[in-house]
Amino acid sequence: MEVKVINKSKHELPAYQSISAAGLDLRANLDEPMILRPMQRTLVPTGLFMELPLGFEAQIRPRSGLAFKYGVTVLNSPGTIDSDYRGEIKILLVNLSDESFTIENGERVAQMVIAKHEQISWKSVKVLEDSERSAGGFGSTGKG
Ligand SMILES: O=c1ccn([C@H]2C[C@H](O)[C@@H](COP(=O)(O)OP(=O)(O)OP(=O)(O)O)O2)c(=O)[nH]1
Numbered sequence: 361m362e363v364k365v366i367n368k369s370k371h372e373l374p375a376y377q378s379i380s381a382a383g384l385d386l387r388a389n390l391d392e393p394m395i396l397r398p399m400q401r402t403l404v405p406t407g408l409f410m411e412l413p414l415g416f417e418a419q420i421r422p423r424s425g426l427a428f429k430y431g432v433t434v435l436n437s438p439g440t441i442d443s444d445y446r447g448e449i450k451i452l453l454v455n456l457s458d459e460s461f462t463i464e465n466g467e468r469v470a471q472m473v474i475a476k477h478e479q480i481s482w483k484s485v486k487v488l489e490d491s492e493r494s495a496g497g498f499g500s501t502g503k504g
């Protein structure tokens with residue numbers, strides 16, 4: 361599927377890093393490195409603008425390596441890019457570690473997965489059909 365994009369960044373368009381990768385790695389588009397102190401959050405610009413077809417969304421997800429090694433993750437994960445959004449794609453990063461993290465220009469700081477989604481219409485009812493689970497949740501099936 362082709363997606364219209366405007367690339368105002370200093371970098372190449374995001375790419376899949378392997379033949380079957382689900383996510384396109386997104387690069388920080390910065391004039392100078394950004395320092396993210398412990399527990400600090402920031403919006404990282406990408407310089408990318410896109411037009412998703414109706415019925416699709418983009419999800420902004422963390423990169424596991426950054427999360428594991430540095431405690432840096434996407435605060436609103438998965439961030440939602442609506443198909444009618446025409447603004448710059450931004451990445452909401454947070455540093456959950458106890459050390460500062462430097463975001464370099466061009467660093468791949470998150471990944472973007474394009475997904476189909478539905479829009480529903482509500483049908484208000486008085487009763488819902490029962491099920492085996494019924495209202496059980498939040499660990500109701502046990503641990504082991
Ligand atoms: O990680 C993100 C999340 C959102 N957005 C942009 C695209 C999205 O379509 C728009 C709105 O996002 P969302 O609906 O999550 O935020 P909101 O707080 O509900 O803002 P709004 O009232 O603008 O919908 O912001 C990003 O660039 N990055």
Ligand SMILES: [Mg+2]
Nearest residue numbers: 440441442445
């Ligand atoms: Mg919203």
